[in-house]
Structure formats: structure tokens, C-alpha cells
Amino acid sequence: MPQPASAQFDTGSLPIPAGLSVVWEGTRTALLDRAVGRFTARLAALGGIPAPAPDAPGGGAIPLHIRVGSDPGYLSIAAREQYRLTVDANGIDLVADGPAGVLHGLATLLQLVQAGPQQPSIAYARIDDAPRFAWRGVMIDVSRHFMTIETLKRQIDAMEMVKLDVLHLHLSDGQGFRVESRVFPRLTRVASHGQYYTQDQIRDLVAYAADRGIRIVPEFDTPGHSFALLLAYPELASQAPVPGDRHQVNVAAINPTLEESYRFLRRLYGEMGRLFPDRYFHAGGDEVSPTQWTKNPAIAAFMTQHGFATTQQLQARFTARIQKILQDQGKIMMGWDEVSEAPIPDNVVVEAWRGSKFIASATRAGHPVVVSAGYYLDFLLPASEHYLVDPLDPRASGLAPELAEKLRPKLGAMADALKLDPSATMTPVQDRLVMGGEAPLWTEVVTDEMLDARLWPRSAAIAERFWSPASVRDVRDMYRRLAVVQDELCVTGLQAQANRYRMAARLSPGDAGPVLALADATSPIRNYGHNHLVFHGTKIAPEQRMNTPSDIAAPDSLAAERFDDLAHRYVAGDRSVRPVLETMLTRWRDNDVAFQAVSAGHPILEEARPASQELKALAQAGLDALAGRKDTQWRAATSALLARQDQAVAASANMVVSRAAPQPPADLLQDITPGVRALAGLD
């Protein structure tokens, strides 16, 4: 995962002994030597062996031939990423046009590793592979919750393993400005609240990512989402910032009518642009609140004077000037899709986020596009939902028009932006402007210790969408592979499982099992329902404890997916899976006894008792179904039980209405519901 463009597997496999003998043809570099070093360390981790020496002389060492060209486009959108890999009895042969292809080939090799009795082996294979899209990213918001460098490096390592190549860092927002500035020291002293990366740390992180073929695209959001910056430099504000003002945190905006704002941003972006060598520079541009500007008399006067009827027009002027500043600094400007609402220079890259229709409108206007609509990880949707969104489909993501109209009183102008456009289409020329996609993770309710489990394994499924042919879309097959990939990521360093254990042990020290068992069969409610304060005037939620079972539960219950898979096999006639189904259901049913015991006297866990009971009821229904129970009374009760779960899913099916609807206990959805429904014959 991601599945290669073309792969043939032969019977047999190549045992991996203590030594590898790397034979270089072409351009051997220190970067590639380090890549081989990582490869052998990961091979050792996956195989449970000491790291094989990469330059073992002859003897039993496996030859690893690497033929690689030197690619001047490495670490750019033009990097040559294709590779050809052959594993057979003679050894391993890897051919690539440049370093990116070597990294990808080594990542693929690791996924071919099989454990063996004495030593691991690599399956025989012939693979010819290249990505569908050049831009395959994740975005991490380090402003709302700060993430340590160590945590970011773990994500970069995992990204390399699944061939993602862009880490977009959202480095400034209302909650904090996260990079040390020497030009504007108050950004560090005042706007970071003590949580920031030093310039040395940034340089180290950029180099760490570059080693792994990953570009870091920085984002410093303006003119909106700039509360922290404006706390430090209030003279640039449209409305005077008040420390601690929960509303302003999200809406404060820079005054675009002041020449000083542009002088400031020219110097700031210059400093930051030198720290982040990538050609792309994300300047934000999202969610500017019109009243920030219209309620400032000077700005209102400026708009009148320039004949601007809308704040979009004012923002377009701002965007054009920022684009010019960045272009002068050798950068290509990116912005969220709001920047495309009024005409701007067409070389500005538009990140389509509010809906897939912006892919069509932005490319129609000639903009290169990066797609994040449909890939928002903070919606806490299961991987399957993102997996089926194609980056070239302009109708893949958005609010149904009738719903958007219904919600207009609540959404205001946002209703138009979110509304699906059934008439949106793409031409081949437009398709070619789509550089790829990004999965954003906004971190209102994601702490540093939660990041690994919120980003993964879903990002691996999305990586496949961005890399593999569009025809690869079998969800069941994806989940089977996803469980394996997630464990491979954990074995090689990801802390997803480790941190989940820590969170559960904190809630129930000495007996974390029942909490984990509940979390393993459930998922948090979706679409910001779990973000308790999102529709209460602010996106920061300092009062919300992020240490509840729903923070431990993952958006994908891989155990429930496996159960669902087995249940459908059983219903299709495969009786061999029955004992395993019974085991799973028995454990879920019986967990409630243990959960009731550990939750006694612990308020956070007591809140989740009804969820544990619901899991018990579902598991019992599954066991009853396996036992052949079919009477009317049972069917009625089971239907009601299943319907209750459907209502809970439906209640959180839409971001706008979610928190208003009644929520299931402890914000938990019961993920074994579909499998139980299948067994009960009620689907």
C-alpha cells in the first residue's frame, strides 16, 4: 500500500541473511546511503533480526543492485518518481531515474517482507510503478495543538513508508505562531505562548524530510486566522485584538489597507521563505470574516474609495499583492479556495477544501489545484469515506443542494460554498492542472499523544488514492491491507498503539484492557460532533478533556472491519469463520462486566458505561443470530437496537448539524453494527 501501478508476484521468496551487498550503478550519494541505512534498520525491525550490514562482502549476502540516475527535479513537483523492482532468486534489482524512485522502491520492498522461522524473506516480485499524482500530502495543524519535533519526525517516517511526499505544516493561526522569528521577535515572545520551533529545529526538520523525499510546504495564514500574530503586532489588526477573546481567536484579520501590513508580510515571508526552501509557500487566505473589515470605518472607506462591493474583492487585491511579494522572493503562492472567489493571478495554486466543485472552478480559471476537499481527517470519518473520493471528481464532496438551502439560516454565505454543484465537470486540460491532494488534520481536539492514531492508518489509505490507479477502489481489500500496514508502521516506529495504551492506562491504571477493548470496537462521532465547542463561538476548547474513550477510539475500528468481513463471508456460506466470529462477539459482550468494574467511581469512564452496554447488546444479538434465533420478538428488539446505532451515525453525518442532534453516550459509535446486521439478516 499504495498498490503499485503494475505488479506481478512469483512463487517463492528471497531469505534475508545477516548481510546485504549493495551494488550501486549510477549516482551513489550520501542521501541514498542514508536511505539504505533506514531500509536495513526497518528490515531488521520488521524481521526481528539485527540490522543487516549494507556492505557485507560476498558470502551469503543478498545482492541489492541499485541503478539510479541523478534527477535535478528531486524534491520538486517535477521529481522523477518511477521505479522498477525485481526480486528473484538472484537478488534484488532496483532501477530508478532519481533518488525519489529509489526511496519508493525501498518502501515497496519493505512491504514485501515476510517473517520466517529463522530469518525474514522478501517475496519474489516484478514491479513497475509510478504515481498517479505528484503532490501527495498531509497537512498538520501545529497551531491549535503544538506538536513536538519528535512527533513530526515520526509522521515523516511513516509518510516515507507509504510514499507521501508533501508535509504541509499549518504554522500560524489564532492559537499561536509556531516558528521562531528573528525579524519579528514578538511573534516568538508573545504569539507563540512559549510553544514554537527554533530556526535550527526547522532547518533540521526540513533536512530530515528532504532525506525521505518529502517536501515541507509551510503555511502562514493571512489575512484571517491571524489572532496570535496580531496580539504581537496589534497595529496591523482590523479590530483591536483582546487577549483571551474566544471569538477573535478564529476571526481576527490583518488590515489589508495598510501599507505597513505589506511591509511586515514581505519581511516575515522573506524570513520564513528562507527557512523553508520549497518553492511553494502557502499564505492561507481562508475564512476571512467580512465584518472584521466592514466594521472598521477606515477599511470601509477604503472599499468605497476603490469601488469594492464585497470583501472578496478586497481580499483579491490583498492576494494579488501577496502573490507579487512571494513571486519576488522566488516562491509560488498557494492559498485556500477562498482566494479564487475573485480574479487573482492564475499561477496562484488553489487548495480546494470547501467542496470538490472548487477543483472545477479553479482549474477552469487556469489555477493549478491541490485537493483537500473529501480528505479532512479531523472530520473523524473512517478511511473508506476518503478512499472513494477521487481527486479529479468535482462532484465527490459537498453538501447536497437541498440540505445547503435548509441550513442557510445557520450557515449564511458558507451555504453557497459548501453546496455541491451537480453540473461541475472537468476537461482533460483541467485534469492536468490537478497536481494532487492533501489530507488535512486540524487539531482542535488532537493532542501530541493523539496525533499518530488520528493521522494513521487513514493517511495510508489516502496515500493509495493519490498514488495508485483510480481503478484501485475495493474497500474490503483496502481494509485487509490497511491493518497490516498500520502494524508495519507501528513496528518501525509509529506510536499509535503505544500512545493508545498510555491513554487507556491513565484512565484505568493496572487494568487498561476493558477500556481498550471498548475503544477497539467503537469510533468517535464524526464531523466535529466530538469538538464540543466548535459551534459555540470558538474552535478552541480548553475545557474539553482529551482523554476520554472517544479520544482513544480510532475513526476506523480495524477489529470491527475484520468482523464485518468475516460476517459477510459467513452469510455468504463460509461456515469455517464461525468460531472466530463467536470469539470476537463473546469478547465484546463479556467486556461489559470488566468495564463496569473498572469504571466504578471514575466519572470519565462512568460516562461510557451506556456505550459499553450497547456494545454488549450488539454482540449478544450477533451471538443470537449465529445460534439461529429468528423469533419475531428478537427481530423487533434487534432491529430497534440496530436502528439506534444508525441514528447515532446519522446524527453525526453532517458537520453543520452534528452537535445540535442528540449524541450517543460518550461520543462513541458502535462499529460492529454492520457486521451484526449482516449476521441477523436484517440488511
Added chain:
Amino acid sequence: MPQPASAQFDTGSLPIPAGLSVVWEGTRTALLDRAVGRFTARLAALGGIPAPAPDAPGGGAIPLHIRVGSDPGYLSIAAREQYRLTVDANGIDLVADGPAGVLHGLATLLQLVQAGPQQPSIAYARIDDAPRFAWRGVMIDVSRHFMTIETLKRQIDAMEMVKLDVLHLHLSDGQGFRVESRVFPRLTRVASHGQYYTQDQIRDLVAYAADRGIRIVPEFDTPGHSFALLLAYPELASQAPVPGDRHQVNVAAINPTLEESYRFLRRLYGEMGRLFPDRYFHAGGDEVSPTQWTKNPAIAAFMTQHGFATTQQLQARFTARIQKILQDQGKIMMGWDEVSEAPIPDNVVVEAWRGSKFIASATRAGHPVVVSAGYYLDFLLPASEHYLVDPLDPRASGLAPELAEKLRPKLGAMADALKLDPSATMTPVQDRLVMGGEAPLWTEVVTDEMLDARLWPRSAAIAERFWSPASVRDVRDMYRRLAVVQDELCVTGLQAQANRYRMAARLSPGDAGPVLALADATSPIRNYGHNHLVFHGTKIAPEQRMNTPSDIAAPDSLAAERFDDLAHRYVAGDRSVRPVLETMLTRWRDNDVAFQAVSAGHPILEEARPASQELKALAQAGLDALAGRKDTQWRAATSALLARQDQAVAASANMVVSRAAPQPPADLLQDITPGVRALAGLD
């Protein structure tokens, strides 16, 4: 844990808000500030909150008064470690004579933390505490398997949490010399095999430990266990070292008749003694093979010439000269108990390891003693076995005399050393010479990723033995607290659980659960039975894969201990625990179905199938017993099943005979056996 010398708990608890206001009285130092920093970080980890600012001004901040003297004995055997701690509605009051007491008081505070719905709290308490012994150590062998600095730091952090104060590092042995030497660079180039700590790393590690009140006592083993050193400097050898010789790895010894040996060791110990500032310096002295010396004609002639009838006398001369060298360098020499077999200077500290009787003999000869007999963690015994060994009991540990005689043909002279002495006694004067104890972990079959789970939680139980009054010895109560402490260590950074998951996921990627469930109910066979090559001429086992279920299983199954506890409560009449017992037993029984599925085609896991079936049979027997089954046939079958488990335990009950006896499948003991026996009424 360790339980304080005196503790009173009052009803109520102190909520921990966002701020702590530390009020210092007495000597505030940078070291103490860092200790408070660690305390707040751990408090945050345990409480699931952001780290409270330690100098929050007034408001809702909790006052933490620390009154501390300056102790010139800090980081020495004379450190003043006592402290007094009061937690009540007014805040926290900590009084100590020196930094050690502050560290201990903060460690105790962390164990009083209770999770709460919105914020954690600390239980009201009045504690007056001081250790029973000043020397409370663990020993880690980093020669047989190298351990990274990061891994060692994790152990040091955990040691601080349970008030251990000595980390004895076994830094050289046959397999490698692990510290960079600038005086003798071949030790680094040749004898380390590429795995060593740089001098900078050592200085950093020593400082890291010192910050946490922990002294690092280095050991550079001579004259035996010096194969690696002699590979680099063969001119000092008694027998010419042959690279790769499996026998010599353990027995090669320095030639004690050469003046050059003493010149070499004076310079080497001088260099190493400057790196490790502790006054104590461990020079080894164990397991010198007599034939290494007697078969060298020049050494034999030397012995005749000096009238030495035994090699012990020759070693005593060596020991006396090394003691003089170290004394000249300001060090106090330590050695394993072999050094006390012939008269040596009485200020040499003797580490009693082969049996508790050496505590008596060495103190009778006037030596200070550190006790490791009875605390060998590499025996893979459960915590309870070590917990009940008192450091002052000279008959606590050793081979029964009859058994020793029976094994004499196999053991040779070692039979005398291992033999229990029923007449050994201690006087109060001798008692006072016992400085404390150490739990050694030799790492023949312990890799870096296994270290956390092999060292913990057992070291916490042993820490209690070294710290708490001798009267604290309720095993059941110890296990209840141990499970909680282990989770607290994992929440604050220990990787025991995380690495167990990684090992299981490596064996069964995508479905690690069944492997973990088996490992959670079992433990590895004991007393070097799992060390497959120990009695085959070498202690290194390069062919032994250390990634099997028995490497994942812990010496203590905490789940089985909880089960045993509940089973005995049930038998005593408490019927309320029945549902939980049924849940546990059902899960263990049903796990076999899942284990059989994941093990198919995987040789390492297939080997463990019989162990999984045995677990299933035991669990079924427990369920039958709960269901009231009592018929003769069932009793006979259950008795046979239980007897089989007893035989497996008995077969690994003795280190000398262990590998000879038939071993249970996959080297796994079934830890739920006692609980099942209790339920079956067959005990």
C-alpha cells in the same frame, strides 16, 4: 511502591489545577528546579492534562512548599534520603534534608495522583519516609546485548519513580567492550564490534542519572570475562584468543603474572574512573576458569615460585593489586564474591551473587556487602520470588545441599559455591556491613527492545524490598500495587507495553491480538531454560531468535495474578467476582481459535500452538469448575492437566538441570494454573 516507612491517609484529595506555585525554603538549586519540571511533566502525563506551570502566581495555583537542606553527601552512599510529605487542603508540604529526599518525596506524590473527571487530584496524606538500605540498584549487562543510551535513560527515569539509586553497568565482557577508550583505541576499534558509548555519551548519561539521584557504578570485568579486551590486546592474555571461539568468549582471562597487565589496567581504570565519577568502581573478578591459568606454563611456574596452591590465591594477589591501583585513583573497589575466596583487603566491597551465604562470610571477614543473590532478573522468575528474599538473610538463596551434591559431577567446584549453608548466621555488626542490594539483568537473551519488559515491573517489587521495612511482605498486596505502578511507568515513558505490541505485531501483522493474549496469560520458562545455549559451551546464542511468544511473555503475568486473586476470593465465598472470572476464562479459552488462525503457516507461532491449546484446556477447566462440575472423570482429567503444568514449572525450577529436562511447548509456562486449581478445589 515502595511502601513508605510510615504513611497515614486522610479522606479527601487536593485537585491539581493548571498551576502549581512552588515555594522554596532552603537551598533551591538548578537540579531541584529540573526535578520539579520532571514532576509537573509526569503529573501531566498521569493526569492527562497540560503540564502545570511550576511558578504559577497565586490565583487557583496549588502551593507546593519545599523545605530542603543542602546535603554534601548527595549522590554518595551517605546521602540523606529521608523526607516528610503532607498533602492537605492547604497544599503540599515537602521537607527533606537534601536533594535525594526531595526527589523521593516528589516520586511518592506522583503515586498519590488520582485521575478525576476534569482534573487529577492528589490524595491527602502524611508520610514520613526513609529507606532501609542505602544501596538500591539494578545491574544491566550492556556487553552481551548492547543497549542504546535512549533505552538506558528510560530505565533511569523508571528507577527514579521507584526510588532506586544505583545503576550498575556491566560494560565489558567476552562479547564486547562498550565504552570508548582514547588511551587504548583498539578497545573501541576491535573490542566493541562497533557498539559502544562515546565518552560524551557516558558523561551525558552520568549527568542524566545524577539529576535523578542515581549513581552509575561502572564495571569493567577482569581478570575473567575479558575475551573482547584480549582480542584487542592479545599480549595480555593467558591463552591466545581466537576470534569467534565460542568457549573462550566466557572464559578468557588476563594474565595476572605480567607487570604489563597491571600497567594496562592502571591506565584503563584511570581513564574509565575519570569518566564515571562515582567512588565505587566494580572490577568484576567472577568466574575465572582455573585452566586458563594452570595450562599456561609461565603462569604455572609463577604459581609454584610464589607457593600458590590454588588459582584463588593467585586471584587474591591480582585483586589486592587492583584494589591498590583503584585506591590510588581515589576509588573503592567492588568485586563479585569470588574475590573473597582468599584473603584480600577488607575495604573491598563484595557483591554476593552465588548464594546468600556469601553475605555472612564476606561480612564476617569485614567486607561491606551488596547483595545480588536472590535478585537475578535473568532467571526470569516472577517478582514474588525476589520479593520475599531479605537482603540480611544468609540462608535465603542457594542450592539445597543434597541437590548440590547430586549435581557435583556436572557443576564441579561451583557446587560448593552454590550450596546453601544452613548454619550461616549474621550478627548486628555484620548486618550493618550490608549496604543494600542489586537486581542484575544479564542479557544473553534480552535485546534492546525487550529490556523494559524484562527489567520492569519486577525491579519495582525489588525496589520495595530494598526500601521498605522488612515486615512489608504481603505478596498479594504487592501484585495489586505492582500492576498499577507498571502502568504508571508506561504512562510516563517506559516502553514495556509498546515494545511488546511491536514484537507481537511483527509476528502477526494486522492481527497481533491473539499473540498478545497468549503472552499475557503465560510466562517464559525459568532459570536459563530459555537460554538455549547456556549449557552448550557458550553463553552467546547468535542462532536463537528472540522474537518468539516466550520473549513477549513476561515473567509475571499480571492478568493471571489478578485472576488468581479473584479466584481465591470466589472460593472464599465472594460470589460477586464470578462474572469477571467467567469473562477472563472465556477469553483465554476462545483465544485458541484466533491463535490457530493467525499461526497458520508461521513456524514461530505454530510452535506455540500446543501452548495455546493448553491455555484453552485450563480455561475450560476453570469454567467447568465455576459451572459446578465435579464428576470423577473431570477431576481426573483436570488433575492431570494441572499436574502437567506443575511438571513444567518443576522442570525449570533449577538453573542447572533446566535445559536437560523436557520443556513445555514454546518455552511457555501457564500462569493461570494456580487460579484454576483453586476454582477446581484441587489445591
